[in-house]
Amino acid sequence: MAFALSASSVAPAQVGPGSEPLLAAASAQIPETIRPALLPAVATPETPEHDSLSTADPSTVETVAPGLSFESEVAELRSASAGSAELECLAGAIYFESKSEPLKGQLAVGHVLANRTKSGRFPSSYCGVVYQRGQFSFVRGHAMPHIDRSGRQWQNAVAIAKIVDRGLQPSPLSGKALFFHAKRVSPSWHAVRVGSIGNHIFYR
Template sequence: MSLNIYHEARSEPQIGQLAVAHVTLNRASQSKQTVEQVVTAPKQFSWTFLQKSYVPKETDIFVDCIQTAMKAMTSKDFTKGATFYHRHDVRPKWAQSKTYVAKYGEHLFYRN
């Protein structure tokens, strides 16, 4: 989950990073999969199929992402069960069929 936060939301404020983490946790819970299975599932998160390195280049930021992941695992989900998100400047087709929940940082969050 720390890598997912790092690659998907490292430039976001902590609320945005936590929201991404909760999406990951919500997907895992709903699908009865591990966080690793959710993150590495084909075409679920852009960084996993854009062939970005799994090795973080900014170790200090990655340490913050680890701490954010820990906080997400020990805090209440404030995203109202969000399981999807995208940057505000992207218009994915799937968003039309989801329920908008909120905007955190630069991302819009949705649930089924």
């Protein structure tokens, strides 16, 4: 059974004995069908080196000088626009799940979504992972809540989504995490803990 991810910015999750899904107490009822507000893209054979799911026009993709630190890459890639529907989904999840976390924690959250797309246990697109039923409590009515795109937190999330999608930085965790939860809750998950960053604990 897949574990659900709960948003960091909402009330603590209701976790009972033996429960695996982790949904926020403030969550509305999950709709019967969840479909992306943005159409998911499919990875193409032309982008095998990083298994990128982005469909951004290659001529518009920003270049990053080699050898930059992670923080410098984030600064270089900040933007109000993610550039594709898939990156919009990835950036949205990073934003709503970890916008108040340190940059490394946001990177780890981004890698969880990327790991899910490659695991065979979850949908194979970022939008498919984000909009999978019961997985993210910030999803409302087949869409994400309003985002202030002029804010630094959103622009950081966009930059980190690009970094994850292009494979510019490895995960700061030692294992390929597929799940995480906030430290304030203690779900009875039968999963292997792979690390903790900021306010999140990660599992595979």
